[in-house]
Amino acid sequence: MLLTKKKLRIILENLRVKIPAALEKELLDEYGNLAADVSGHAFEYTEQDIYEQLRKKLRPYEKNR
Numbered sequence: 146m147l148l149t150k151k152k153l154r155i156i157l158e159n160l161r162v163k164i165p166a167a168l169e170k171e172l173l174d175e176y177g178n179l180a181a182d183v184s185g186h187a188f189e190y191t192e193q194d195i196y197e198q199l200r201k202k203l204r205p206y207e208k209n210r
Contacts, residue, residue: 146189146190146191146192146195147176147177147178147179147189147190148172148173148176148177148190148195149173149177150173150177153169153172153173153199156196156199157203160203160207161207161208162203162206162207163206164203164206168202168206172199172202176190176195176198176199
């Protein structure tokens with residue numbers, strides 16, 4: 146799965162989180178493209194990988210629940 150701007154906006158709306166534009170660009174750059182491992186083999190992140198990484202990175206932006 147590749148993270149698109151539309152998917153990121155849906156995730157942010159569901160989490161009720163607002164993030165700076167710089168972080169949004171960083172997330173799209175990192176998870177919106179194919180990744181390469183140490184050997185140079187390209188792979189896609191799974192949906193679970195992306196959600197888990199986003200959850201970790203967005204935690205500081207969540208309001209007190």
